[in-house]
Amino acid sequence: MNSQKILSVIWRGFPNTLTLLIWSFIFATILGLALTWLDLRKNRFARGIATVYLNLVRGTPPLLMLLMAYYGLPVLLKAIGIDIDHWTRMTFGVLGLTLGWSGYLSEAFRSAYLSVDRGQIEAARSVGMPDRTTFWQIIIPQAAMIALPNIENLVVGLVKATSLVYVIGLYDLYNQASNLSNQTAGLHQLQIFVLLALTYWLLVLVIEALFRLIRRRYRQMI
Amino acid sequence: MLLEVKDLQKQFNGHQVLDGVDLQIHQGEVLVIIGPSGSGKTTLLRNLNFLEHADSGTMHFADQTIDLGKPSKQQVQWVRRHTAMVFQNYNLFKNKTAQQNIAEGLIYGHGVDAKTANQKAAQALKNLGLYDRRHYFPTQLSGGQQQRIGIARATVLKPEVVLFDEPTSALDPELVGTVLKDMQRLAENGQTMVVVTHQMWFARNVASRVAFFADGQIQEIGKPADIFDHPQKQRTKQFLNALADNY
Ligand SMILES: Nc1ncnc2c1ncn2[C@@H]1O[C@H](COP(=O)(O)OP(=O)(O)OP(=O)(O)O)[C@@H](O)[C@H]1O
Numbered sequence A: 001m002n003s004q005k006i007l008s009v010i011w012r013g014f015p016n017t018l019t020l021l022i023w024s025f026i027f028a029t030i031l032g033l034a035l036t037w038l039d040l041r042k043n044r045f046a047r048g049i050a051t052v053y054l055n056l057v058r059g060t061p062p063l064l065m066l067l068m069a070y071y072g073l074p075v076l077l078k079a080i081g082i083d084i085d086h087w088t089r090m091t092f093g094v095l096g097l098t099l100g101w102s103g104y105l106s107e108a109f110r111s112a113y114l115s116v117d118r119g120q121i122e123a124a125r126s127v128g129m130p131d132r133t134t135f136w137q138i139i140i141p142q143a144a145m146i147a148l149p150n151i152e153n154l155v156v157g158l159v160k161a162t163s164l165v166y167v168i169g170l171y172d173l174y175n176q177a178s179n180l181s182n183q184t185a186g187l188h189q190l191q192i193f194v195l196l197a198l199t200y201w202l203l204v205l206v207i208e209a210l211f212r213l214i215r216r217r218y219r220q221m222i
Numbered sequence B: 001m002l003l004e005v006k007d008l009q010k011q012f013n014g015h016q017v018l019d020g021v022d023l024q025i026h027q028g029e030v031l032v033i034i035g036p037s038g039s040g041k042t043t044l045l046r047n048l049n050f051l052e053h054a055d056s057g058t059m060h061f062a063d064q065t066i067d068l069g070k071p072s073k074q075q076v077q078w079v080r081r082h083t084a085m086v087f088q089n090y091n092l093f094k095n096k097t098a099q100q101n102i103a104e105g106l107i108y109g110h111g112v113d114a115k116t117a118n119q120k121a122a123q124a125l126k127n128l129g130l131y132d133r134r135h136y137f138p139t140q141l142s143g144g145q146q147q148r149i150g151i152a153r154a155t156v157l158k159p160e161v162v163l164f165d166e167p168t169s170a171l172d173p174e175l176v177g178t179v180l181k182d183m184q185r186l187a188e189n190g191q192t193m194v195v196v197t198h199q200m201w202f203a204r205n206v207a208s209r210v211a212f213f214a215d216g217q218i219q220e221i222g223k224p225a226d227i228f229d230h231p232q233k234q235r236t237k238q239f240l241n242a243l244a245d246n247y
């Protein structure tokens, strides 16, 4: 079997991989920001929720989170009368990855927020800037810059983690490759997996290039 | 009198840093505060614009009387809008250009429209001879340039008082002069200034009054010549002698 043929089969999984990556990242960012917000409250209860969630996520392998989203969540929600059995595998895949990455992203956001120089906030106050404006004009843009390298690492990690969705029967790049390898009785296994590795590598290269663009645009700021 | 604080008290973890400070600031004067390292000069300045909150004390500022122990939010904002601060480490906004640094306080602190604010900021940069750097970010500017822009950011607000906390002590020696010149020009224009500094040349030649601060209080205050040539207190003499030994 030639490489072109193998690639054409593997790449059938590409739309799923990309969908997982993009939606998980978007939802994980939103949930991660919410967690960071909770975590930085003075309110003990709010912080408690965030802490418990972050600790759970830190101690759970991503594979397990996918399984729990897929098998656990419907049972849990059915108990309170919500039926999600008809949700697609993709939805559960996105959910499972979101669980983990919202936690990881939240930690990146939090540490970036806390490492914005206090002097910046004091300078803003000293010119009479209200705290809300200081937050949006000074703190958030600087925290974003500080968080960027960590976010990049987490996105690269997320790319690799998308390959775990085979456990819930989703056909992404990895599952296509693995399937093809099984169908051909392992005859082309090495070739298939080398081509799969190259595919992931290319995807990561593209992501790194994107981040490099952002960094270059805002390089002078930090 | 423009601003007066009475019996200002501030402690950190049981350590009484400001121990009943009484201070009067007159309209148009340059009040220089000198004193040993770690004595609380920075803390004193920071209490004047609520970057730090005092334990107790009273402030009379323009027609306002403020209980420093529990100022209202409005009072804090009011004082911050009528004062400005120049920091030892400049603290220019890192994500803003030179021009934005000067304009933002006008826009977000004083409600000036963006166009006017940017014109004023551009003019301020022209006055400094830094107009060609208006789109530079702080990291692209030298320490001296950053501090001169820091001063412009403060003074463009037309504050009643500008508070300077060792504005030249982070600068390379050859850059100190340009910053002090800017400050001298401000003083000549009648800007009321409170300046914490170790630059004795500035204290002697530009100050209207010099205050010696130590042990949580203003120990002695007077005309530069009086303080430097005829200090009354032993504590002041010691400090000045130690300075003379070092320089
Ligand atoms: N936020 C803080 N928390 C605890 N202690 C503080 C704080 N800020 C200042 N101090 C303490 O208060 C004292 C006075 O500090 P401050 O910075 O006001 O002195 P300073 O006169 O400005 O010194 P320097 O000339 O070195 O700048 C010091 O002992 C310092 O350790």
Ligand SMILES: [Mg+2]
Pocket (backbone or CB within 6 Å): B041, B042, B043, B165, B166
């Ligand atoms: Mg100091």
